[in-house]
Amino acid sequence: MISKNDFNKYIEQKQYDRIQQHKVTNAIILAAGKSKRFKPISDYCPKGLSIVKGEVLVERQIKQLQAVGVTDITLVVGYKKEMFFYLVDKYDVKIVINEQYDTQDNVSSLRLVLDQLDNTYICSVDNYYPENLFNTYEYRGFYSTIYVENNVDEWVVTTDESGMINDVNIGVPSGYIMLGFVYFDREFSENFRRVIQNVESVDEYNHHVWEYLYMKHLDTLKLGIKEFDKHSILEFDTIDDAINFDELFLRNNMNGKSD
Template sequence: MISRSEFNEYVNHKQYDYIEQYKVTNAIILAAGKSKRFKPISDYCPKGLSIVKGEVLVERQIKQLQAAGITDITLVVGYKKEMFFYLEDKYNVKIVVNEQYDTQDNVSSLRLVLDRLDNTYICSVDNYYPENLFNAYEYRGFYSTIYVENNTDEWIVTTDEYGYINDVTIGAPSGHIMLGFVYFDRQFSENFRQVILDVEGIDEYNHHVWEYLYMKHLDRLKLEIKEFDKTSILEFDTLDDAIYYDKDFLANNVKDSQG
Protein backbone atom coordinates (compact mmCIF):
# COMPACT_ATOMS: atom_id res chain seq x y z
CA MET A 1 0.00 0.00 0.00
CA ILE A 2 1.26 3.44 -0.84
CA SER A 3 1.34 6.22 1.75
CA ARG A 4 -1.31 8.91 1.86
CA SER A 5 1.21 11.53 0.75
CA GLU A 6 2.14 9.36 -2.25
CA PHE A 7 -1.53 8.91 -3.06
CA ASN A 8 -2.10 12.66 -2.95
CA GLU A 9 0.93 13.22 -5.15
CA TYR A 10 -0.37 10.80 -7.77
CA VAL A 11 -3.79 12.48 -7.69
CA ASN A 12 -2.30 15.95 -7.98
CA HIS A 13 -0.25 14.91 -11.00
CA LYS A 14 -3.11 12.86 -12.47
CA GLN A 15 -0.97 9.72 -12.46
CA TYR A 16 -4.00 7.52 -12.10
CA ASP A 17 -2.37 4.31 -13.35
CA TYR A 18 -0.55 4.10 -10.01
CA ILE A 19 -3.72 4.32 -7.90
CA GLU A 20 -6.21 2.22 -9.84
CA GLN A 21 -7.02 0.18 -6.72
CA TYR A 22 -8.21 3.39 -5.03
CA LYS A 23 -10.72 4.27 -7.72
CA VAL A 24 -14.28 4.72 -6.49
CA THR A 25 -16.31 1.96 -8.12
CA ASN A 26 -19.88 3.04 -7.48
CA ALA A 27 -22.36 4.83 -5.24
CA ILE A 28 -25.50 3.80 -3.39
CA ILE A 29 -28.10 6.41 -2.43
CA LEU A 30 -30.49 5.42 0.37
CA ALA A 31 -33.94 6.85 -0.33
CA ALA A 32 -36.49 4.35 0.96
CA GLY A 33 -37.83 6.06 4.09
CA LYS A 34 -41.15 7.85 4.64
CA SER A 35 -39.56 11.04 6.05
CA LYS A 36 -42.25 11.57 8.67
CA ARG A 37 -40.62 14.79 9.87
CA PHE A 38 -41.06 16.23 6.38
CA LYS A 39 -44.85 16.34 6.54
CA PRO A 40 -46.99 17.58 4.88
CA ILE A 41 -44.65 17.55 1.85
CA SER A 42 -43.79 13.89 2.33
CA ASP A 43 -47.47 12.93 2.33
CA TYR A 44 -47.46 13.28 -1.44
CA CYS A 45 -43.78 13.61 -2.39
CA PRO A 46 -40.77 11.64 -1.10
CA LYS A 47 -38.15 13.92 0.44
CA GLY A 48 -35.61 13.02 -2.22
CA LEU A 49 -37.89 14.35 -4.95
CA SER A 50 -38.57 17.67 -3.27
CA ILE A 51 -37.21 20.80 -4.92
CA VAL A 52 -34.44 22.77 -3.21
CA LYS A 53 -33.35 26.02 -4.85
CA GLY A 54 -34.74 24.92 -8.16
CA GLU A 55 -33.28 21.39 -8.21
CA VAL A 56 -34.74 18.02 -7.33
CA LEU A 57 -32.77 16.96 -4.25
CA VAL A 58 -31.76 13.47 -5.39
CA GLU A 59 -31.04 14.64 -8.93
CA ARG A 60 -28.50 17.14 -7.63
CA GLN A 61 -26.65 14.37 -5.81
CA ILE A 62 -26.75 12.08 -8.84
CA LYS A 63 -25.33 14.82 -11.06
CA GLN A 64 -22.55 15.57 -8.58
CA LEU A 65 -21.55 11.91 -8.46
CA GLN A 66 -21.56 11.68 -12.23
CA ALA A 67 -19.50 14.87 -12.51
CA ALA A 68 -16.86 13.17 -10.34
CA GLY A 69 -16.78 10.24 -12.76
CA ILE A 70 -18.99 7.88 -10.75
CA THR A 71 -21.56 6.55 -13.19
CA ASP A 72 -22.54 3.27 -11.49
CA ILE A 73 -25.21 4.58 -9.13
CA THR A 74 -27.85 2.54 -7.31
CA LEU A 75 -30.88 4.14 -5.69
CA VAL A 76 -32.63 2.11 -2.96
CA VAL A 77 -36.26 3.21 -2.77
CA GLY A 78 -39.38 2.14 -0.89
CA TYR A 79 -41.95 4.78 0.03
CA LYS A 80 -43.77 5.98 -3.12
CA LYS A 81 -41.20 4.01 -5.09
CA GLU A 82 -42.88 4.54 -8.48
CA MET A 83 -42.15 8.25 -8.31
CA PHE A 84 -38.41 7.52 -8.53
CA PHE A 85 -38.56 5.21 -11.53
CA TYR A 86 -38.09 8.01 -14.09
CA LEU A 87 -34.52 8.39 -12.85
CA GLU A 88 -33.54 5.10 -14.49
CA ASP A 89 -34.00 6.56 -17.95
CA LYS A 90 -33.05 10.14 -17.15
CA TYR A 91 -29.73 9.37 -15.43
CA ASN A 92 -29.13 5.67 -16.17
CA VAL A 93 -29.22 4.79 -12.47
CA LYS A 94 -30.22 1.40 -11.09
CA ILE A 95 -33.27 1.11 -8.85
CA VAL A 96 -33.57 -1.40 -6.01
CA VAL A 97 -36.88 -1.60 -4.12
CA ASN A 98 -36.95 -2.15 -0.36
CA GLU A 99 -40.40 -3.50 0.45
CA GLN A 100 -39.62 -3.42 4.18
CA TYR A 101 -39.12 0.34 4.33
CA ASP A 102 -42.11 0.79 6.66
CA THR A 103 -41.19 -1.95 9.17
CA GLN A 104 -37.38 -1.83 9.26
CA ASP A 105 -34.76 0.91 9.22
CA ASN A 106 -32.19 1.49 6.49
CA VAL A 107 -29.99 -1.45 7.43
CA SER A 108 -32.55 -3.43 5.42
CA SER A 109 -31.74 -1.27 2.39
CA LEU A 110 -28.04 -2.09 2.65
CA ARG A 111 -28.84 -5.80 2.94
CA LEU A 112 -30.35 -5.59 -0.53
CA VAL A 113 -27.14 -4.26 -2.09
CA LEU A 114 -24.45 -6.23 -0.27
CA ASP A 115 -23.25 -7.65 -3.58
CA ARG A 116 -22.65 -4.11 -4.88
CA LEU A 117 -20.42 -2.97 -2.04
CA ASP A 118 -16.86 -2.39 -3.21
CA ASN A 119 -15.07 0.97 -3.22
CA THR A 120 -18.46 2.54 -2.67
CA TYR A 121 -19.95 5.84 -1.61
CA ILE A 122 -22.96 5.39 0.67
CA CYS A 123 -25.17 8.47 0.38
CA SER A 124 -28.33 9.66 2.05
CA VAL A 125 -31.04 11.27 -0.03
CA ASP A 126 -31.56 14.09 2.47
CA ASN A 127 -28.04 15.53 2.25
CA TYR A 128 -27.23 18.59 0.19
CA TYR A 129 -23.76 19.68 -0.88
CA PRO A 130 -23.44 23.33 -2.02
CA GLU A 131 -20.15 22.31 -3.69
CA ASN A 132 -19.33 18.90 -5.13
CA LEU A 133 -17.37 16.91 -2.51
CA PHE A 134 -17.12 13.61 -4.38
CA ASN A 135 -13.86 12.33 -5.87
CA ALA A 136 -12.94 9.73 -8.45
CA TYR A 137 -10.31 8.29 -6.06
CA GLU A 138 -10.28 7.90 -2.29
CA TYR A 139 -7.42 6.70 -0.12
CA ARG A 140 -9.29 4.93 2.67
CA GLY A 141 -12.78 4.33 4.03
CA PHE A 142 -14.23 7.25 5.99
CA TYR A 143 -17.29 8.87 7.47
CA SER A 144 -17.77 12.56 6.69
CA THR A 145 -17.88 14.79 9.76
CA ILE A 146 -18.22 18.41 10.77
CA TYR A 147 -17.17 19.91 14.08
CA VAL A 148 -19.92 21.30 16.30
CA GLU A 149 -20.22 22.86 19.73
CA ASN A 150 -23.24 22.93 22.06
CA ASN A 151 -24.38 19.63 20.62
CA THR A 152 -27.54 18.00 21.93
CA ASP A 153 -28.37 14.76 20.19
CA GLU A 154 -25.98 14.22 17.28
CA TRP A 155 -23.54 11.30 17.10
CA ILE A 156 -20.05 12.41 18.16
CA VAL A 157 -17.04 10.33 17.11
CA THR A 158 -13.51 10.10 18.46
CA THR A 159 -10.52 8.46 16.80
CA ASP A 160 -7.58 6.33 17.89
CA GLU A 161 -3.89 6.98 17.30
CA TYR A 162 -4.21 5.63 13.75
CA GLY A 163 -7.09 7.93 12.86
CA TYR A 164 -9.83 5.30 12.96
CA ILE A 165 -13.13 5.92 14.71
CA ASN A 166 -12.98 4.14 18.07
CA ASP A 167 -16.01 5.53 19.87
CA VAL A 168 -19.43 6.93 19.05
CA THR A 169 -21.33 8.91 21.69
CA ILE A 170 -24.82 10.28 21.23
CA GLY A 171 -25.25 13.76 22.67
CA ALA A 172 -21.70 14.66 23.70
CA PRO A 173 -21.31 18.44 24.19
CA SER A 174 -18.92 19.06 21.28
CA GLY A 175 -16.83 17.29 18.70
CA HIS A 176 -16.97 15.75 15.25
CA ILE A 177 -20.48 14.64 14.30
CA MET A 178 -21.25 12.02 11.67
CA LEU A 179 -22.88 13.91 8.81
CA GLY A 180 -22.99 13.34 5.09
CA PHE A 181 -21.74 10.59 2.84
CA VAL A 182 -19.64 7.60 3.83
CA TYR A 183 -16.97 5.85 1.83
CA PHE A 184 -16.66 2.07 2.11
CA ASP A 185 -13.29 0.96 0.80
CA ARG A 186 -12.96 -2.60 -0.46
CA GLN A 187 -11.76 -4.04 2.86
CA PHE A 188 -14.50 -2.31 4.83
CA SER A 189 -17.13 -3.60 2.39
CA GLU A 190 -15.89 -7.15 2.85
CA ASN A 191 -16.00 -6.83 6.64
CA PHE A 192 -19.40 -5.13 6.56
CA ARG A 193 -20.90 -7.96 4.52
CA GLN A 194 -19.64 -10.45 7.07
CA VAL A 195 -21.03 -8.48 10.01
CA ILE A 196 -24.43 -8.23 8.30
CA LEU A 197 -24.45 -12.00 7.84
CA ASP A 198 -23.37 -12.57 11.44
CA VAL A 199 -26.27 -10.54 12.86
CA GLU A 200 -28.88 -12.04 10.55
CA GLY A 201 -31.96 -12.80 12.63
CA ILE A 202 -31.07 -10.40 15.46
CA ASP A 203 -34.11 -8.13 15.35
CA GLU A 204 -32.43 -5.35 17.35
CA TYR A 205 -30.55 -4.20 14.26
CA ASN A 206 -33.62 -4.02 12.05
CA HIS A 207 -35.05 -1.05 13.89
CA HIS A 208 -32.04 1.25 13.88
CA VAL A 209 -30.10 3.06 11.19
CA TRP A 210 -27.15 1.11 9.80
CA GLU A 211 -24.76 3.27 11.82
CA TYR A 212 -26.08 1.60 14.95
CA LEU A 213 -24.79 -1.73 13.68
CA TYR A 214 -21.53 -0.03 12.76
CA MET A 215 -21.00 1.49 16.22
CA LYS A 216 -21.61 -1.91 17.82
CA HIS A 217 -18.81 -3.45 15.73
CA LEU A 218 -16.10 -0.79 15.67
CA ASP A 219 -13.48 -3.44 16.35
CA ARG A 220 -14.22 -5.03 12.97
CA LEU A 221 -15.41 -2.06 10.95
CA LYS A 222 -12.62 0.48 10.50
CA LEU A 223 -13.39 3.95 9.16
CA GLU A 224 -11.50 7.19 9.43
CA ILE A 225 -13.17 10.56 9.68
CA LYS A 226 -12.97 13.09 6.87
CA GLU A 227 -13.65 16.52 8.27
CA PHE A 228 -15.48 19.16 6.27
CA ASP A 229 -16.44 22.73 6.99
CA LYS A 230 -19.94 22.96 8.48
CA THR A 231 -21.18 24.90 5.46
CA SER A 232 -20.11 22.08 3.11
CA ILE A 233 -22.65 19.47 4.21
CA LEU A 234 -26.29 20.20 4.87
CA GLU A 235 -28.92 17.75 6.08
CA PHE A 236 -32.61 18.34 5.55
CA ASP A 237 -33.76 16.19 8.41
CA THR A 238 -36.94 18.18 9.00
CA LEU A 239 -39.14 20.49 6.99
CA ASP A 240 -37.81 23.44 8.99
CA ASP A 241 -34.25 22.58 7.88
CA ALA A 242 -35.26 22.88 4.23
CA ILE A 243 -37.22 26.10 4.75
CA TYR A 244 -34.32 27.67 6.63
CA TYR A 245 -32.00 27.02 3.67
CA ASP A 246 -34.48 27.79 0.89
CA LYS A 247 -37.07 30.46 1.67
CA ASP A 248 -39.08 29.37 -1.39
CA PHE A 249 -39.13 25.70 -0.41
CA LEU A 250 -42.82 25.53 0.52
CA ALA A 251 -43.90 27.53 -2.52
CA ASN A 252 -41.94 25.24 -4.84
CA ASN A 253 -43.18 22.04 -3.24
CA VAL A 254 -46.90 22.53 -2.90
CA LYS A 255 -48.90 19.60 -4.17
CA ASP A 256 -49.95 21.25 -7.43
CA SER A 257 -46.33 21.87 -8.42
CA GLN A 258 -45.60 18.16 -8.00
CA GLY A 259 -48.20 17.26 -10.59
Protein backbone atom coordinates in the same frame (compact mmCIF):
# COMPACT_ATOMS: atom_id res chain seq x y z
CA MET B 1 -0.90 -0.30 0.24
CA ILE B 2 0.65 3.02 -0.67
CA SER B 3 1.06 5.81 1.85
CA LYS B 4 -1.33 8.74 1.98
CA ASN B 5 1.52 11.05 0.96
CA ASP B 6 2.16 8.95 -2.14
CA PHE B 7 -1.56 8.83 -2.90
CA ASN B 8 -1.78 12.63 -2.75
CA LYS B 9 1.37 12.94 -4.87
CA TYR B 10 -0.06 10.69 -7.57
CA ILE B 11 -3.31 12.68 -7.54
CA GLU B 12 -1.43 15.95 -7.85
CA GLN B 13 0.70 14.58 -10.67
CA LYS B 14 -2.30 12.88 -12.32
CA GLN B 15 -0.53 9.51 -12.24
CA TYR B 16 -3.84 7.70 -11.94
CA ASP B 17 -2.44 4.39 -13.17
CA ARG B 18 -0.62 4.15 -9.83
CA ILE B 19 -3.79 4.34 -7.74
CA GLN B 20 -6.39 2.30 -9.61
CA GLN B 21 -7.13 0.28 -6.47
CA HIS B 22 -8.35 3.54 -4.91
CA LYS B 23 -10.82 4.43 -7.65
CA VAL B 24 -14.43 4.80 -6.54
CA THR B 25 -16.44 2.17 -8.38
CA ASN B 26 -20.03 2.98 -7.51
CA ALA B 27 -22.51 4.73 -5.24
CA ILE B 28 -25.60 3.67 -3.29
CA ILE B 29 -28.20 6.33 -2.43
CA LEU B 30 -30.53 5.36 0.40
CA ALA B 31 -33.99 6.77 -0.37
CA ALA B 32 -36.54 4.29 0.95
CA GLY B 33 -37.90 5.99 4.08
CA LYS B 34 -41.20 7.79 4.64
CA SER B 35 -39.58 10.94 6.12
CA LYS B 36 -42.32 11.41 8.70
CA ARG B 37 -40.72 14.62 9.98
CA PHE B 38 -40.99 16.12 6.49
CA LYS B 39 -44.76 16.50 6.48
CA PRO B 40 -46.77 17.82 4.72
CA ILE B 41 -44.41 17.49 1.74
CA SER B 42 -43.74 13.80 2.38
CA ASP B 43 -47.47 13.02 2.36
CA TYR B 44 -47.40 13.18 -1.43
CA CYS B 45 -43.70 13.39 -2.37
CA PRO B 46 -40.66 11.48 -1.07
CA LYS B 47 -38.13 13.84 0.50
CA GLY B 48 -35.54 13.04 -2.14
CA LEU B 49 -37.83 14.33 -4.88
CA SER B 50 -38.53 17.67 -3.21
CA ILE B 51 -37.19 20.82 -4.85
CA VAL B 52 -34.40 22.73 -3.10
CA LYS B 53 -33.04 25.92 -4.65
CA GLY B 54 -34.66 24.95 -7.94
CA GLU B 55 -33.24 21.41 -8.10
CA VAL B 56 -34.69 18.03 -7.25
CA LEU B 57 -32.71 16.96 -4.18
CA VAL B 58 -31.70 13.49 -5.34
CA GLU B 59 -30.98 14.67 -8.88
CA ARG B 60 -28.41 17.14 -7.56
CA GLN B 61 -26.57 14.34 -5.79
CA ILE B 62 -26.71 12.07 -8.85
CA LYS B 63 -25.25 14.82 -11.03
CA GLN B 64 -22.46 15.53 -8.55
CA LEU B 65 -21.49 11.85 -8.50
CA GLN B 66 -21.55 11.61 -12.27
CA ALA B 67 -19.43 14.76 -12.56
CA VAL B 68 -16.47 12.94 -10.94
CA GLY B 69 -16.96 9.79 -13.01
CA VAL B 70 -19.07 7.74 -10.58
CA THR B 71 -21.71 6.57 -13.04
CA ASP B 72 -22.69 3.23 -11.46
CA ILE B 73 -25.38 4.55 -9.13
CA THR B 74 -28.11 2.59 -7.37
CA LEU B 75 -31.07 4.08 -5.53
CA VAL B 76 -32.72 1.97 -2.86
CA VAL B 77 -36.33 3.12 -2.73
CA GLY B 78 -39.49 2.08 -0.91
CA TYR B 79 -42.03 4.76 0.00
CA LYS B 80 -43.82 5.95 -3.13
CA LYS B 81 -41.23 4.04 -5.10
CA GLU B 82 -42.86 4.58 -8.48
CA MET B 83 -42.10 8.29 -8.29
CA PHE B 84 -38.38 7.53 -8.56
CA PHE B 85 -38.62 5.35 -11.65
CA TYR B 86 -38.16 8.23 -14.12
CA LEU B 87 -34.56 8.56 -12.91
CA VAL B 88 -33.63 5.29 -14.64
CA ASP B 89 -34.13 6.82 -18.09
CA LYS B 90 -33.04 10.33 -17.19
CA TYR B 91 -29.75 9.45 -15.46
CA ASP B 92 -29.16 5.77 -16.25
CA VAL B 93 -29.29 4.80 -12.57
CA LYS B 94 -30.44 1.50 -11.13
CA ILE B 95 -33.38 1.04 -8.78
CA VAL B 96 -33.61 -1.50 -5.97
CA ILE B 97 -36.92 -1.73 -4.09
CA ASN B 98 -37.03 -2.20 -0.32
CA GLU B 99 -40.46 -3.56 0.55
CA GLN B 100 -39.62 -3.42 4.27
CA TYR B 101 -39.14 0.35 4.36
CA ASP B 102 -42.06 0.81 6.76
CA THR B 103 -41.15 -1.94 9.24
CA GLN B 104 -37.34 -1.85 9.34
CA ASP B 105 -34.70 0.87 9.29
CA ASN B 106 -32.17 1.47 6.53
CA VAL B 107 -30.03 -1.51 7.46
CA SER B 108 -32.60 -3.46 5.43
CA SER B 109 -31.77 -1.30 2.41
CA LEU B 110 -28.08 -2.11 2.66
CA ARG B 111 -28.85 -5.83 2.90
CA LEU B 112 -30.36 -5.57 -0.57
CA VAL B 113 -27.15 -4.25 -2.13
CA LEU B 114 -24.48 -6.24 -0.30
CA ASP B 115 -23.28 -7.70 -3.60
CA GLN B 116 -22.63 -4.18 -4.92
CA LEU B 117 -20.40 -3.01 -2.07
CA ASP B 118 -16.87 -2.40 -3.28
CA ASN B 119 -15.13 1.00 -3.31
CA THR B 120 -18.54 2.50 -2.72
CA TYR B 121 -20.05 5.80 -1.65
CA ILE B 122 -23.03 5.32 0.67
CA CYS B 123 -25.23 8.40 0.38
CA SER B 124 -28.37 9.63 2.09
CA VAL B 125 -31.07 11.20 -0.02
CA ASP B 126 -31.61 14.06 2.45
CA ASN B 127 -28.12 15.56 2.21
CA TYR B 128 -27.29 18.65 0.17
CA TYR B 129 -23.77 19.64 -0.81
CA PRO B 130 -23.39 23.29 -1.91
CA GLU B 131 -20.09 22.28 -3.55
CA ASN B 132 -19.29 18.88 -4.99
CA LEU B 133 -17.42 16.91 -2.30
CA PHE B 134 -17.18 13.63 -4.20
CA ASN B 135 -13.94 12.42 -5.77
CA THR B 136 -12.89 9.98 -8.44
CA TYR B 137 -10.33 8.44 -6.06
CA GLU B 138 -10.36 8.05 -2.28
CA TYR B 139 -7.46 6.97 -0.11
CA ARG B 140 -9.34 4.91 2.49
CA GLY B 141 -12.77 4.28 3.94
CA PHE B 142 -14.22 7.17 5.92
CA TYR B 143 -17.28 8.80 7.40
CA SER B 144 -17.74 12.49 6.58
CA THR B 145 -17.67 14.69 9.67
CA ILE B 146 -18.11 18.29 10.71
CA TYR B 147 -17.24 19.91 14.03
CA VAL B 148 -20.14 21.15 16.14
CA GLU B 149 -20.65 22.72 19.54
CA ASN B 150 -23.80 22.66 21.69
CA ASN B 151 -24.61 19.25 20.29
CA VAL B 152 -27.83 17.61 21.46
CA ASP B 153 -28.44 14.32 19.69
CA GLU B 154 -25.88 13.86 16.92
CA TRP B 155 -23.35 11.01 16.88
CA VAL B 156 -19.91 12.24 17.93
CA VAL B 157 -16.79 10.26 17.01
CA THR B 158 -13.37 10.01 18.55
CA THR B 159 -10.33 8.69 16.70
CA ASP B 160 -7.04 7.03 17.41
CA GLU B 161 -3.65 8.46 16.47
CA SER B 162 -4.05 7.31 12.86
CA GLY B 163 -7.42 9.00 12.46
CA MET B 164 -9.50 5.83 12.63
CA ILE B 165 -12.80 5.97 14.51
CA ASN B 166 -12.50 4.14 17.83
CA ASP B 167 -15.64 5.34 19.63
CA VAL B 168 -19.07 6.80 18.86
CA ASN B 169 -21.22 8.59 21.44
CA ILE B 170 -24.62 10.20 21.11
CA GLY B 171 -25.24 13.63 22.62
CA VAL B 172 -21.66 14.59 23.54
CA PRO B 173 -21.67 18.44 23.86
CA SER B 174 -19.07 19.10 21.17
CA GLY B 175 -16.90 17.27 18.68
CA TYR B 176 -16.88 15.81 15.19
CA ILE B 177 -20.28 14.43 14.24
CA MET B 178 -21.07 11.85 11.58
CA LEU B 179 -22.84 13.74 8.80
CA GLY B 180 -23.04 13.22 5.08
CA PHE B 181 -21.81 10.47 2.82
CA VAL B 182 -19.68 7.50 3.79
CA TYR B 183 -17.01 5.79 1.74
CA PHE B 184 -16.68 2.01 2.02
CA ASP B 185 -13.33 0.84 0.66
CA ARG B 186 -13.03 -2.79 -0.41
CA GLU B 187 -11.71 -4.02 2.91
CA PHE B 188 -14.51 -2.33 4.82
CA SER B 189 -17.11 -3.64 2.36
CA GLU B 190 -15.90 -7.20 2.82
CA ASN B 191 -16.00 -6.90 6.60
CA PHE B 192 -19.38 -5.17 6.54
CA ARG B 193 -20.90 -7.96 4.46
CA ARG B 194 -19.63 -10.51 6.94
CA VAL B 195 -20.93 -8.63 9.98
CA ILE B 196 -24.38 -7.85 8.59
CA GLN B 197 -24.88 -11.45 7.50
CA ASN B 198 -23.79 -12.74 10.91
CA VAL B 199 -26.40 -10.63 12.71
CA GLU B 200 -29.25 -11.22 10.26
CA SER B 201 -31.26 -13.05 12.92
CA VAL B 202 -30.71 -10.33 15.55
CA ASP B 203 -33.90 -8.28 15.29
CA GLU B 204 -32.43 -5.40 17.32
CA TYR B 205 -30.43 -4.20 14.33
CA ASN B 206 -33.45 -4.10 12.04
CA HIS B 207 -34.94 -1.17 13.94
CA HIS B 208 -31.93 1.13 13.95
CA VAL B 209 -30.00 2.97 11.27
CA TRP B 210 -27.09 0.99 9.86
CA GLU B 211 -24.66 3.15 11.84
CA TYR B 212 -25.95 1.50 15.00
CA LEU B 213 -24.65 -1.85 13.73
CA TYR B 214 -21.41 -0.13 12.78
CA MET B 215 -20.83 1.41 16.22
CA LYS B 216 -21.44 -1.98 17.83
CA HIS B 217 -18.67 -3.55 15.73
CA LEU B 218 -15.93 -0.92 15.72
CA ASP B 219 -13.35 -3.59 16.42
CA THR B 220 -14.07 -5.13 13.01
CA LEU B 221 -15.45 -2.26 10.94
CA LYS B 222 -12.63 0.24 10.50
CA LEU B 223 -13.35 3.71 9.08
CA GLY B 224 -11.41 6.92 9.27
CA ILE B 225 -12.96 10.37 9.30
CA LYS B 226 -12.85 13.03 6.63
CA GLU B 227 -13.32 16.50 8.05
CA PHE B 228 -15.39 19.10 6.23
CA ASP B 229 -16.39 22.66 6.97
CA LYS B 230 -19.81 22.87 8.67
CA HIS B 231 -21.26 24.74 5.70
CA SER B 232 -20.18 22.01 3.27
CA ILE B 233 -22.73 19.41 4.31
CA LEU B 234 -26.39 20.17 4.89
CA GLU B 235 -29.03 17.75 6.10
CA PHE B 236 -32.75 18.35 5.79
CA ASP B 237 -34.30 16.35 8.61
CA THR B 238 -37.39 18.54 8.88
CA ILE B 239 -39.38 21.02 6.83
CA ASP B 240 -37.90 23.82 8.93
CA ASP B 241 -34.37 22.75 7.94
CA ALA B 242 -35.29 23.09 4.27
CA ILE B 243 -37.11 26.42 4.72
CA ASN B 244 -34.18 27.89 6.62
CA PHE B 245 -31.97 27.12 3.64
CA ASP B 246 -34.46 27.91 0.87
CA GLU B 247 -37.13 30.49 1.67
CA LEU B 248 -39.10 29.43 -1.41
CA PHE B 249 -39.12 25.77 -0.40
CA LEU B 250 -42.78 25.55 0.60
CA ARG B 251 -44.01 27.54 -2.36
CA ASN B 252 -42.04 25.42 -4.82
CA ASN B 253 -43.09 22.13 -3.24
CA MET B 254 -46.70 22.87 -2.31
CA ASN B 255 -47.69 24.08 -5.76
CA GLY B 256 -51.26 22.94 -6.25
CA LYS B 257 -51.27 21.01 -2.97
CA SER B 258 -53.31 21.67 0.13
CA ASP B 259 -52.19 21.27 3.73
